[in-house]
Amino acid sequence: MKKMNVRVQRFDPGQDEKPHFQTYLVEVNEGARVLHVLHAVHDEIDPTLSYRWCCGSGQCGSCAVRVNGEPVLACMEEARDAMTIEPLKLPVKKDLVVDLEPALDALSHIEPTGSAAMPTREEVELIKPLRSCIGCLACVSVCPAMDVTSFAGPTAMRQDFRLALDPRDTKDRVTEAVSKGLFTCTSCQACWKVCPKDIQIPGKAIEKLRSLANKKGLTLPRHQEVAKMVRETGRSVSRTEPTFMEQVGEVIEPHGPVKATVGFFVGCMYNQRLPQTALDAIEVLRRNGIRVIIPKEQVCCGSPLIRTGQLDFLDTLKRRNIDAFAFRNIDTVLTMCAGCGSTLKHDYRTPFRVMDINELLTRYGIEPPARLPLKATYHDPCHLLRGQGIRDLPRELITQVVNLVEMPSVCCGSGGGVRSGVPEEAAALAEKRREEIEKTGADIVISSCPFCEFHIMEHTDRPVKNVTTLLLEGYREKDRKKAENTV
Amino acid sequence: MYVYYPPYNKMRSADVLDCHVLVIGSGGAGVRAAIEASGYGETILVSKTLTGKGGCTTMAEGGYNAVLREQDSCEIHFEDTMKGGAYLNDPELVRILVDEAPMRIRDLLQWGAVFDVTDCCEVAQRPFGGQRFPRTCYAGDRTGHEMMATLVERLAGAGVEVMNEVTALDLLKDGDRVVGAVGLDEKSELLAIRADSTVLATGGGTRIYDISTNSSSGTGDGFAIGYRAGAELIDMEMVQFHPTGAVYPYDARGRLITEAVRGEGGILKNSLGERFMSRYDPERMELSTRDVVSRAIATEILEGRCTAHGGVFLDVTHLPGQQIEEKLPVMLEQFLKFGVDIREEPMEVAPTAHHMMGGLRITPKCETTVIGLFACGEVAGGVHGANRLGGNALADTQVFGKRAGESAGKAKKKRGRIDKRALDAQETRLSAFFDGEVPPSTVARSLRTAMWEGAGIFRTARELEKTLGVITHLSSLPVKAAGRSNLAECCILQNMLTTASLVVKGALIRKESRGAHVRKDVTQTWDPQTSPYGHSYQSLTRTGIETVVKA
Ligand SMILES: Cc1cc2nc3c(=O)[nH]c(=O)nc-3n(C[C@H](O)[C@H](O)[C@H](O)COP(=O)(O)OP(=O)(O)OC[C@H]3O[C@@H](n4cnc5c(N)ncnc54)[C@H](O)[C@@H]3O)c2cc1C
Ligand code: SF4
Ligand code: SF4
Numbered sequence A: 001m002k003k004m005n006v007r008v009q010r011f012d013p014g015q016d017e018k019p020h021f022q023t024y025l026v027e028v029n030e031g032a033r034v035l036h037v038l039h040a041v042h043d044e045i046d047p048t049l050s051y052r053w054c055c056g057s058g059q060c061g062s063c064a065v066r067v068n069g070e071p072v073l074a075c076m077e078e079a080r081d082a083m084t085i086e087p088l089k090l091p092v093k094k095d096l097v098v099d100l101e102p103a104l105d106a107l108s109h110i111e112p113t114g115s116a117a118m119p120t121r122e123e124v125e126l127i128k129p130l131r132s133c134i135g136c137l138a139c140v141s142v143c144p145a146m147d148v149t150s151f152a153g154p155t156a157m158r159q160d161f162r163l164a165l166d167p168r169d170t171k172d173r174v175t176e177a178v179s180k181g182l183f184t185c186t187s188c189q190a191c192w193k194v195c196p197k198d199i200q201i202p203g204k205a206i207e208k209l210r211s212l213a214n215k216k217g218l219t220l221p222r223h224q225e226v227a228k229m230v231r232e233t234g235r236s237v238s239r240t241e242p243t244f245m246e247q248v249g250e251v252i253e254p255h256g257p258v259k260a261t262v263g264f265f266v267g268c269m270y271n272q273r274l275p276q277t278a279l280d281a282i283e284v285l286r287r288n289g290i291r292v293i294i295p296k297e298q299v300c301c302g303s304p305l306i307r308t309g310q311l312d313f314l315d316t317l318k319r320r321n322i323d324a325f326a327f328r329n330i331d332t333v334l335t336m337c338a339g340c341g342s343t344l345k346h347d348y349r350t351p352f353r354v355m356d357i358n359e360l361l362t363r364y365g366i367e368p369p370a371r372l373p374l375k376a377t378y379h380d381p382c383h384l385l386r387g388q389g390i391r392d393l394p395r396e397l398i399t400q401v402v403n404l405v406e407m408p409s410v411c412c413g414s415g416g417g418v419r420s421g422v423p424e425e426a427a428a429l430a431e432k433r434r435e436e437i438e439k440t441g442a443d444i445v446i447s448s449c450p451f452c453e454f455h456i457m458e459h460t461d462r463p464v465k466n467v468t469t470l471l472l473e474g475y476r477e478k479d480r481k482k483a484e485n486t487v
Numbered sequence B: 001m002y003v004y005y006p007p008y009n010k011m012r013s014a015d016v017l018d019c020h021v022l023v024i025g026s027g028g029a030g031v032r033a034a035i036e037a038s039g040y041g042e043t044i045l046v047s048k049t050l051t052g053k054g055g056c057t058t059m060a061e062g063g064y065n066a067v068l069r070e071q072d073s074c075e076i077h078f079e080d081t082m083k084g085g086a087y088l089n090d091p092e093l094v095r096i097l098v099d100e101a102p103m104r105i106r107d108l109l110q111w112g113a114v115f116d117v118t119d120c121c122e123v124a125q126r127p128f129g130g131q132r133f134p135r136t137c138y139a140g141d142r143t144g145h146e147m148m149a150t151l152v153e154r155l156a157g158a159g160v161e162v163m164n165e166v167t168a169l170d171l172l173k174d175g176d177r178v179v180g181a182v183g184l185d186e187k188s189e190l191l192a193i194r195a196d197s198t199v200l201a202t203g204g205g206t207r208i209y210d211i212s213t214n215s216s217s218g219t220g221d222g223f224a225i226g227y228r229a230g231a232e233l234i235d236m237e238m239v240q241f242h243p244t245g246a247v248y249p250y251d252a253r254g255r256l257i258t259e260a261v262r263g264e265g266g267i268l269k270n271s272l273g274e275r276f277m278s279r280y281d282p283e284r285m286e287l288s289t290r291d292v293v294s295r296a297i298a299t300e301i302l303e304g305r306c307t308a309h310g311g312v313f314l315d316v317t318h319l320p321g322q323q324i325e326e327k328l329p330v331m332l333e334q335f336l337k338f339g340v341d342i343r344e345e346p347m348e349v350a351p352t353a354h355h356m357m358g359g360l361r362i363t364p365k366c367e368t369t370v371i372g373l374f375a376c377g378e379v380a381g382g383v384h385g386a387n388r389l390g391g392n393a394l395a396d397t398q399v400f401g402k403r404a405g406e407s408a409g410k411a412k413k414k415r416g417r418i419d420k421r422a423l424d425a426q427e428t429r430l431s432a433f434f435d436g437e438v439p440p441s442t443v444a445r446s447l448r449t450a451m452w453e454g455a456g457i458f459r460t461a462r463e464l465e466k467t468l469g470v471i472t473h474l475s476s477l478p479v480k481a482a483g484r485s486n487l488a489e490c491c492i493l494q495n496m497l498t499t500a501s502l503v504v505k506g507a508l509i510r511k512e513s514r515g516a517h518v519r520k521d522v523t524q525t526w527d528p529q530t531s532p533y534g535h536s537y538q539s540l541t542r543t544g545i546e547t548v549v550k551a
């Protein structure tokens, strides 16, 4: 037996004005789950604690709660001392019990042809992973799009795609999904990351539905424009000034000895819209011994097409990009756009290794910058945090320059084609970011993705900077101090 | 004198709803019944959990038995089931089960169920214990979940009024006839539903045991509710102990390790590394019937050849990793969560209370012995005899769920009235809990331990009598509701006590070893086929055991 202190959110709408926390000291056995801690509270201390459970083995989806902020199944998650247990972010009925019915009732149900003929084995294999949903609604509880716009949500999209795949269903699920908000998903991946059944809804359902929608001519006009532009120019955004690649040579040597050589995949946003940020990054790389090769024939990675389901031109883009680096025998390709990085890592099969700039800099180590007297907050780019699993590395870099105040990691609204396709939703999400930024009291906002930086810039009065720009400012300050001292 | 009125003492007078068919329980049987009944008139489905999430159907992993291939036959399925059930089954019900299981799986397929298929687009089947043909249809190891997902989708299209998190407390009667039920809704308010016919589909009750596979709802409510309403129950002593329950982590002990693990080729070994099944059933080995495998494991454990956590090993490490990943994904995932990679190391298992073979006596039309009351699924008795074959219960839910829904639907409309006094009596019963003293969880814990120790796999009259004494004592304790939200819990505890006493009394009545029921204190000269006994039966008015005159 072992003892644990746990904090549990309590709320009885019949009696309490607002939720409050209660701390309990319980005794459980080795290997106990969160559910067993709740049983212990209920059985030994306070029988009025309400929580839902049924199967006790991860099969029914009754018991999802948040433990230290993260949605988990109480029956499967190992209990930890000092944990905080809260209900999912859904309407609370009592204590840890939330209202699951509206979202579950909103799921489409099959309208059968009446034939019992089974789908083929291939079809079954496609449907099966989507079928393992246990309706716990962890995904719904974290979906940022559902907060600001009318969207049926991740598991509803999963269900629509499952039905679209099934020859026994008679309805047009693609058109239905579009009307339920198919194009409002920002590809933030939050739903997938919390899903206890690891159902990759954005990639395996939403993007697939979007490509079916494309075949039906239902792609949003703004997304069609982007695709047209990629086809015609190789880029997904227009240029507003001389591009990054026009301003640099093909090989950039570092200031000191060479620690590593990498190919640089620039990406449309840094090349066309934010070239100065890319130039800042180059300066930081030079200072830290990284030799950079920039094949000029590289084009858009295709992410804007994949996320919006327009796949016709994709193979051409992939081939051109892979060739550009492979011909030069480059074994490591550097990305500094989170979206490009995630796309190259997951949607490509590359003969080279792909590394995000935060990985590269922390791997080879950086010259210490000077500290700046600023308070910063960091916005986690979805495609870096969830897309590439990179959370701590940018923080390691940032805290070498400034003090960091955390805010919750939530999508800013710029991804998944939402900024172009559903601008009012993108703005509403960025507005929520602004509020969070303000709560931190930070002087500046740091991020590591051009889409996020560009988008958040429009919605906050604080400066928004890339991690590398911040490092560069640290170096400039260091140089300035050094110059002062030598004078 | 100062009188303290707890804030909840005053119940608001109960709402009364009205319908043609009331179905209690939203597992496989209840939902199937509701879908069928909705074709005949207004149907209400209540359950104490969320529909689709509650009950044991969602948890069923291994599969659904149905004769689908030319090489197989219903006759063989019938014989396997009767033999597995130690010939205590009702042959007529078994005949219906095996004949209709294929049609009912076809319904599910028509409604979109995604079972595993072969390369020729036929439903795939795997071998299960005690069957001479691999006839267990499956969806990986989440078969029950697949069925529930399909049924709930169908239900959504059927126009049934679904009331979630309503706990049925008792049936309401007008004279001899059941005319609906009274329950507590999700806010713990009293609720009455008048119905022309009522279907009990509340599932099983092995949570009366310390170690059990059942979901939170498997507390035997239906047995107790039916008993109190005057229905006759049969073979309540027939409790199936599944051979392979998890032993670690301790708080999750009893969690089912599906028979599909052995179906896919898993082998059992004791701590000495011996494949001990060769001593107990050399022919069928690991795929012997559950009663035999459970006793084998229990014996190995009792005789000290057990693992550190008190179980035996169940090993699939010799199987290809891909087979494990595809056919046993839930098992793999659950064990990984608990720190064991079953592709690399063996599982540790021990028997766990799993299934109630006994239950309300039903006719082929699912009529109980009380007019107006129907039963289907695990709460009904007679189909599985003294031991259920793996894969037959899911089939049972569909075959008899449909039959119950149909019979209830076809019953005449508008026949009974609710007696207000019955509702007042419920209110009085509930208010008393506020003055109670012992928390229901404390009583439940004592009950579970007593049942595991005294009415488990091996039984004697002495132990059973002692257990009955404990149950009687526990039943006399004043149970306490700390708040309104605890009222249902208190009532459920009383149901557990009633169900437990039915099990123990049944076990005392049956003075023979048969199927899952082993009386160590009885020496017998007969085998199941020549047994002089038939069903044991218990109701408010009579208790006993049928004797069979053998030709
Ligand atoms: C872990 C596990 C695995 C299994 N695997 C298999 C298998 O592979 N193959 C097989 O054939 N069988 C299997 N079984 C057995 C089979 O799943 C059950 O016998 C069957 O599903 C029971 O179905 P049911 O509809 O009768 O009851 P359940 O599915 O248990 O549903 C009971 C319903 O009644 C409700 N209820 C209960 N009491 C009340 C009340 N007082 N008021 C309102 N509602 C109430 C519950 O909320 C629930 O909705 C398994 C059982 C378990 C526990
Ligand atoms: S990817 Fe993000 S926006 Fe899209 S459905 Fe999932 S959580 Fe919602
Ligand atoms: S998709 Fe995953 S997270 Fe969402 S409801 Fe289903 S199981 Fe839960």
Ligand code: FES
Pocket: A052, A053, A054, A055, A056, A057, A058, A059, A060, A061, A062, A063, A064, A073, A074, A075, A076
């Ligand atoms: S209780 Fe069923 S998933 Fe946790």
